[in-house]
Amino acid sequence: xxxxxxxxxxxxxxxxxxxxxxxxxxxxxxxxxxxxxxxxxxxxxxxxxxxxxxxxxxxxxxxxxxxxxxxxxxxxxxxxxxxxxxxxxxxxxxxxxxxxxxxxxxxxxxxxxxxxxxxxxxxxxxxxxxxxxxxxxxxxxxxxxxxxxxxxxxxxxxxxxxxxxxxxxxxxxxxxxxxxxxxxxxxxxxxxxxxxxxxxxxxxxxxxxxxxxxxxxxxxxxxxxxxxxxxxxxxxxxxxxxxxxxxxxxxxxxxxxxxxxxxxxxxxxxxxxxxxxxxxxxxxxxxxxxxxxxxxxxxxxxxxxxxxxxxxxxxxxxxxxxxxxxxxxxxxxxxxxxxxxxxxx
Amino acid sequence: xxxxxxxxxxxxxxxxxxxxxxxxxxxxxxxxxxxxxxxxxxxxxxxxxxxxxxxxxxxxxxxxxxxxxxxxxxxxxxxxxxxxxxxxxxxxxxxxxxxxxxxxxxxxxxxxxxxxxxxxxxxxxxxxxxxxxxxxxxxxxxxxxxxxxxxxxxxxxxxxxxxxxxxxxxxxxxxxxxxxxxxxxxxxxxxxxxxxxxxxxxxxxxxxxxxxxxxxxxxxxxxxxxxxxxxxxxxxxxxxxxxxxxxxxxxxxxxxxxxxxxxxxxxxxxxxxxxxxxxxxxxxxxxxxxxxxxxxxxxxxxxxxxxxxxxxxxxxxxxxxxxxxxxx
Numbered sequence: 001x002x003x004x005x006x007x008x009x010x011x012x013x014x015x016x017x018x019x020x021x022x023x024x025x026x027x028x029x030x031x032x033x034x035x036x037x038x039x040x041x042x043x044x045x046x047x048x049x050x051x052x053x054x055x056x057x058x059x060x061x062x063x064x065x066x067x068x069x070x071x072x073x074x075x076x077x078x079x080x081x082x083x084x085x086x087x088x089x090x091x092x093x094x095x096x097x098x099x100x101x102x103x104x105x106x107x108x109x110x111x112x113x114x115x116x117x118x119x120x121x122x123x124x125x126x127x128x129x130x131x132x133x134x135x136x137x138x139x140x141x142x143x144x145x146x147x148x149x150x151x152x153x154x155x156x157x158x159x160x161x162x163x164x165x166x167x168x169x170x171x172x173x174x175x176x177x178x179x180x181x182x183x184x185x186x187x188x189x190x191x192x193x194x195x196x197x198x199x200x201x202x203x204x205x206x207x208x209x210x211x212x213x214x215x216x217x218x219x220x221x222x223x224x225x226x227x228x229x230x231x232x233x234x235x236x237x238x239x240x241x242x243x244x245x246x247x248x249x250x251x252x253x254x255x256x257x258x259x260x261x262x263x264x265x266x267x268x269x270x271x272x273x274x275x276x277x278x279x280x281x282x283x284x285x286x287x288x289x290x291x292x293x294x295x296x297x298x299x300x301x302x303x304x305x306x307x308x309x310x311x312x313x314x315x316x317x318x319x320x321x322x323x324x325x326x327x328x329x330x331x332x333x334x335x336x337x338x339x340x341x342x343x344x345x
Numbered sequence: 346x347x348x349x350x351x352x353x354x355x356x357x358x359x360x361x362x363x364x365x366x367x368x369x370x371x372x373x374x375x376x377x378x379x380x381x382x383x384x385x386x387x388x389x390x391x392x393x394x395x396x397x398x399x400x401x402x403x404x405x406x407x408x409x410x411x412x413x414x415x416x417x418x419x420x421x422x423x424x425x426x427x428x429x430x431x432x433x434x435x436x437x438x439x440x441x442x443x444x445x446x447x448x449x450x451x452x453x454x455x456x457x458x459x460x461x462x463x464x465x466x467x468x469x470x471x472x473x474x475x476x477x478x479x480x481x482x483x484x485x486x487x488x489x490x491x492x493x494x495x496x497x498x499x500x501x502x503x504x505x506x507x508x509x510x511x512x513x514x515x516x517x518x519x520x521x522x523x524x525x526x527x528x529x530x531x532x533x534x535x536x537x538x539x540x541x542x543x544x545x546x547x548x549x550x551x552x553x554x555x556x557x558x559x560x561x562x563x564x565x566x567x568x569x570x571x572x573x574x575x576x577x578x579x580x581x582x583x584x585x586x587x588x589x590x591x592x593x594x595x596x597x598x599x600x601x602x603x604x605x606x607x608x609x610x611x612x613x614x615x616x617x618x619x620x621x622x623x624x625x626x627x628x629x630x631x632x633x634x635x636x637x638x639x640x641x642x643x644x645x646x647x648x649x650x651x652x653x654x655x656x657x658x659x660x661x662x663x664x665x666x667x668x669x670x671x672x673x
Contacts, residue, residue, distance in 0.1 A: 026347035026518050034558055048558055064354060064515030074551075077558035121515045128427055129511045133358070134366050135390045137509060138479050140427025141449055145436045148419035149449075188419045189457060233396035237438065237446050238388070241417075 011102045012214040012221030015044050016206040016310040021298035024119040025201040032203035033075035033115050040205040044217050048077035052107035054084045055098045057091035057114040058302050064120055090114055091306030092327035092337050098208055099227055108213040114303030115203035132235050146331040148188035151272040153241035159279050165271035169194035172296040197269040202300030204307050222316035222341040226254030229337035236332045244280045247336040251281055254338040263288045263315040263323040265308035269295040309339050316343040348519045356511040357587055365393045367505050370476035375499035379406045386445035410441035412467040412488045420457040429483050435460045451483035473497045476504030526550030530650025533632040537569040548607050571630040573600040574663045576671040580619045596622050599672045600655055613654030624669050625662040628655035
């Protein structure tokens with residue numbers, strides 16, 4: 001479908017909200033979600049009774065509780081019984097499922113969430129257990145190590161150097177000085193502390209609506225005009241780490257090439273990932289990348305990707321025409337999702 | 346001030362290896378490293394399927410290494426408890442001689458200045474090998490493999506399974522409502538929370554109304570009765586998984602509290618043999634005596650605190666065929 005068709009299956013982001021993004025919260029995941037959902041729907045004049053479908057993205061491994069998403073349902077008011085689903089993935093993939101579900105045309109409003117309390121455990125010890133169980137997990141192969149190996153590959157390909165990576169950090173966090181940062185020790189050569197994301201607790205909730213309902217509820221819906229996600233082999237041994245073919249394919253399928261985007265919100269938790277993704281997506285200097293500060297400023301695991309879509313939608317709500325949001329999962333950008341949002345005059 | 350509770354969860358996995366990974370692990374016990382042929386390539390570690398196409402690969406194994414070349418590396422200045430070495434080391438992508446793809450492993454190189462792309466490394470084998478990737482303790486600079494400790498030789502039988510113990514420590518906030526319910530249980534009170542919107546009552550320190558999605562504070566608290574009726578039950582025959590302390594079949598019953606709509610789920614029964622439990626049976630709450638109090642919980646565990654379970658109170662059964670439907 002071309003970018004400006006208006007069809008019965010128009011689906012748009014009409015609002016979203018996120019909790020404060022903090023290193024450590026005293027609130028449970030359910031409490032975080034209760035707050036985020038209320039803050040997302042209330043300004044739209046909606047109540048929980050208006051929601052036809054929910055899809056929640058969260059991770060039991062991070063929460064430390066089997067079926068933790070069941071208690072998270074307390075936040076959505078699931079009575080009378082609602083159509084509900086869950087993905088053990090970032091909320092950006094929950095958004096993908098809701099987008100598919102709304103295309104059936106029988107319902108009008110969906111709410112998706114992403115939530116995670118990274119401070120519950122030690123991410124450096126939890127993530128290695130999610131790796132390949134035969135060859136990687138027994139070695140404690142951790143996310144910093146994989147990121148460092150990818151950074152080295154990206155630097156070797158000429159797409160980044162330590163200085164340009166530090167520049168990404170300074171721009172994203174809106175603070176610091178490149179020369180000062182480059183004088184710091186390596187945490188995993190070639191990565192320094194500024195190249196690495198913070199550990200963040202937080203949740204986000206987003207409201208989707210179809211066609212006319214979206215236009216009734218808000219002046220300028222952020223229409224989803226392209227949406228795709230692709231994955232690569234789980235073991236980075238078998239991938240070219242200076243490339244991201246899954247991102248490239250997803251972007252082409254989502255129609256990135258149809259017309260320029262003004263803003264790109266990329267889930268680049270490490271500085272070199274932004275430089276690699278910019279290159280793979282062909283984003284020029286005229287594209288504002290991560291005006292929100294991106295994952296380097298706040299990295300609420302399981303909500304980081306959904307927040308990218310939210311900030312891209314903010315650009316449309318504010319009068320922008322076209323924005324890209326990216327989310328990723330797995331070591332070294334294993335799986336990548338691209339969502340294109342557009343406004344209409 | 347919110348209270349946090351720390352808990353450690355361990356998952357003792359026993360993983361089947363299958364024909365390809367199993368062959369690789371078996372060879373490791375013999376201090377040999379196997380790749381698998383995929384077209385013109387030799388994949389190490391071996392995969393059952395071509396990572397590019399998903400096509401199943403013939404089981405054509407190729408011995409590689411044992412020495413290889415560092416293609417990329419990073420330095421680990423502060424190893425974690427999960428890492429192969431307890432002192433600073435390099436994680437490296439090592440292309441073993443004869444392989445097309447690199448294997449991730451540790452290199453014991455002393456200092457970051459001693460590691461470089463193109464560096465030659467060889468395995469340091471564990472003396473007693475089980476058929477795991479960490480039978481190779483790490484790689485060391487040079488061409489010559491080493492063995493640490495007494496060499497106990499290869500496996501007598503093909504290796505088909507691998508143990509992996511995942512252990513994670515979590516620190517979770519305890520909702521205030523849960524703490525208040527546990528505290529009240531020490532005074533042998535069964536605390537409920539009534540939703541101000543829908544008037545439903547919840548037990549067990551559940552701090553929300555899931556219907557109206559609002560938090561329920563201390564102003565919503567009320568005492569619940571200590572008598573009820575068994576609506577349904579299951580007899581659990583314990584399987585001796587790690588952590589299971591029960592050895593004989595035991596009952597978990599669902600109790601509908603008198604004059605309320607509240608179900609206390611998964612409750613133990615006291616002085617009531619499993620084969621005598623009935624739907625409709627009348628029961629009373631049994632509370633822990635001070636001597637039985639533990640820091641953690643009574644028999645119900647969690648937020649029911651000192652509530653040990655339920656005992657028949659001798660009243661005639663409640664005869665209602667719909668009772669059995671009430672488990673929530």
